[in-house]
Every structure is written in C-alpha cells, then in structure tokens.
Amino acid sequence: MRIQAKNIEHYYGIEHVLRGVDISIEAGSFTAIIGESGSGKTTLLSILSTLLNPTSGEVTFDEKAISELGNIDVFRRHNIGFVFQFHYLISYLTLRENIALSALDEATVEPLMESLGIGRLAARYSDEVSGGERQRAAIARALVNRPAVVFADEPTGNLDTKNALGVYELFKRFSQEGTGFVVASHDKKIADYADTIIEMEDGKIVKILKR
C-alpha cells in the first residue's frame, strides 16, 4: 500500500500548523519524522492515519481518498496500526486479551507475542510488567492484523535508551517483513534504524533523507 498526502494544510483555530505538506509512504518502509517540539509531527501523523481531517489537502491510500475507503472502522482494523507514547493497555485485561481485542484471527496472537519476546507474559496484567514490556504489548496490538502501516507517536517517549533501541529494532524487523512504519520522534537515534528520515520545521517538511 502507498499512502500519499497532497498539499496538506492544517489550522487549529487560527494557528497554522501544517503548511503545504506533501509526503508519500510505502508499505514495508520505515519512515521517521523528526523535528522540534511544536513543528507539527503529531498533527501530520494524525492526518496520515485518518484520525484527523486536514483543513485542506488530501490523503490517499493507493490513490483512493478516505471517503472512498468504505467503512473507516473496518479499513483501520485491517490496514492501520497505532502506537502511542503512552501504552493505553486496558488495565483489566491481560496482555494477551489486550492484543486479541482487535485480532481478526486469534491464532496469530501468541506467535506474535513470542516474536516480540513477551510470550511468557501473556497472562499478566499491564501493571505487572515493565514499561518496555508494556510498550512491546502495545506494539503487538498494533501489529496483530498485520496492517499495511503502523503509525507511532513518540513510542519511546516513556522508555529508557535500551528499551527505546529495542523498539526501533522491532520496527526495523517488522518493516523488513512488509509492514510500513511511520514514527514521530524527538530521538535522533531513530535515524540509525529508519530508511527514510523526514525533518519538519514550523509546519513544513524541510529535509527528506533516504538511505
């Protein structure tokens, strides 16, 4: 799948936060969006992931506008994953149940947890595991239906360096298996893992680096 954003403008009230952004994202790529705080990374990510409607401009999935995608819930469930800075695991469910929540095929849950190194924690609750393990469970939840793209906003914001690098490692591994990742981050180290680095400043893309 190819996600394209064309000439995106976004205002919050009178505040102009995205100024003519064009971007194209391929399935299987690992794109990092970096930039100063307030440069518009989260806003762009929300627009690309269909959670937010831009003031103007268009996002297309394989040349189809969002309005042509049919039921947006179904589309999201099959094609888009999310990882937030905070894990947002549901506290009364075990890790396994959290991951299975949206699974189209429950049989995929356990192998996925194994491959993320949290297989033995399946029956634990989110307050019974470490921060890194929680975030890996949240990543598993995003990956469970093998979406075309996973969007992650500051996914390592609450993690120490070692855990953060582990998360980037996972993204890289799964992108090589075909899932696209778009990750907004302050962390410069992500550049060592991503294949495309997009730098934002003041609502505009100022640099695109491909490796």
Add this chain to the structure above:
Amino acid sequence: MITPIKALRKNRFKTALIFMSMSVSIAAIFLISAISGGVVSMYSAMLKTDGDIIVTQKGIADTFFSDINRSMVDEIVQIEGVREAGALILGAAPVEPLPIVGIYGVSENRFKSYTLTQGSTPKNGEVILGSKIYETLKHPKTIILSKQKFVVSGVFKSRIGFEDGGVVMNLHDGGVLFHKSASIFLVSLDDLAKSDSVVIKINALNPDIEAKTTDSFIDSYNQFKIIKTSSDVIGAMAFLMGILGIVSMMSMVVNDRKTEFGIMRSIGLSSWVIIKKLLAETLIIALVAFSFALALSLGVLELIEHADKFQGYINGEITVSLALNVFVVSVVMAMLGTLLPAIYAARIDPMTLIQRGGA
C-alpha cells in the same frame, strides 16, 4: 462473557452503585405490583368463591355504599338456574385498638362458608372473628362496635386475608349497625353457562339493582382500577428512576474509561462493539440486581404478611408471570439506561489519546 465481568470488577465501586440503584427500582416495582395485585386477587378470590353473580345497587361507585332490599333475595332464588342466593352487608368500623376492621353481616345460609375453629355461628348480639384478628386482639370475649358490645361466639379460619382479619355477624345485626338492608347479594348457579340469562332476569326484577357475573364485576370494579392505576404509575416512576440512575452512573463510568474506548476506536473496533460491550456489562448487573430484588421483595412481603399491624390485609404475591414481567422490565431498564452513555462512549475521538501523550 468473562471480559465484561472483569470490567465490572475493575470498576467495583460504580458497579456496586449501579447494582444498588437497579435493585431498589426493581424491588419497588416488585413490591408495588405484588401488593396491589395481592389486594385485587385476594378480593377477587373472595368474591369468586362466594358466588357466580353479584347484585348491587345500580350505578354505585363502591360496594360499601350499596344499599339494596334484602327481601329481593327471595325473588332471586325463585329464578330458574339459581342454586342459592345470600345477602351480605359490607362495612368497616374501628375495633380498639385497630383503626379499621372489615365487618361482614351475612345471611344464615352463608355461615357455612366460614370454617369455625372454635365456638358457634353468631346469633343476635354475637360475632365470630377471623383467626388473625382474634390473635391480634388477644382472644377477646367481647368486642365493641359503634358503642355496642358483641359477644365473640366463635373463631373462623380463612385463606383470604381480608376475611381472616375481619368480623362476621348475622345479617340482622349488620343491618342495624350500618343502617341498611343489604349491600350485595351473592348468587350461585347450577350451571355457569346460564349466567347471562340469569343476570338478565335479575336485572328485570327491579330497576334499582344491577347484577353482573363475578368476572365482569371484578373487571369493572372501580376500586380495583384505582389500585391498578396507582400501582402502574408508581411502577412507571420506579422504572424511570432506575433508568435515570443507570444513565448518570454509566455516564461517569464512560468518562472514567474514555481512553479504553478511544483505544478501541483507534484499533478499528466499531461503535457497535463498544455499545454491545457496555450493554453486556449493565445486563449482567441487571441480572444480579433482578435476583437480589426478587429475594428482597419476597422477604419484605413475608415480613408484611406476618406483621400484626396489617392484620393480613396486605398479602402480596409474586406470581411467575409477575416475575417474568419484571424481568423483562429490568432488562429494558438496563438497556435504555445504558444506550445513551454507550453511544457517547462509541463516539469518543481517538485523537484525545494522541494529544494527551502522557497518562
């Protein structure tokens, strides 16, 4: 099924509040329906065992006001198909220390419908007491009615609470006490199929009287309608209160769990999944609350039945059909109360998760 229970346990405090508000509403519906239904069915049972046709003064609002000439009984007995007819005076008067007691003046031929456990049928100046009131008054030898002393000549037992808490005397004394000839006639027939034609014949006897089959009498009896209507109104209020309780508590629950529903939306679970989830949760509470309210109501009715204060007048019964009806009402109450908060939950914008970042 297990997941909703986990969610309820996690939010135990609010779950408990919803449970209590539902239980109270359901128990209120049970009690008001059972008590009013009990009153109506008790009185109906009394009338039904006593006769197939009831004759009252025409156009009267209540049998207590009815005044008819007892001598007409003799004419009614002559009608073909009539097996037996008896006159009855219905009255009420205080009997120290009870504020109000049902007094029945009955014709000779009706004494056989009272099973005496001791003593003999009342002659002039005598009364027999229902076993319940006999106990309440602590086995009196005499009682005073309108400043007149009556000797207690016997005690009878009756399944019907009204009668068991009442005083029975002969028709003559009843007439003197309440200044009337008779309140109603109760007519038994040889063959129930002939009831319509007998009703017509009785009505033809005198323009001042009105005969009805017991069934149609019960259907049209104003007091029953009043009791039923008030119980329906109170029941409906309890139902609405229940819904309001659920709506307000569920709104708080949804607000507490905003991120949970936001996450569900963001991972592509449909609104309907979220609505179903919340409905399942309240449904479980409703089932437990229903069982609890049923047990509570049965307990309260049992207490009321044995409370001396009520002399057995209040004799609520929870029939299977009442329980089924209230069950349906409980489910509907849970559903309606949850729907609005659930729809709100289903519309939570996952964007709130992104902008919040931290906890």
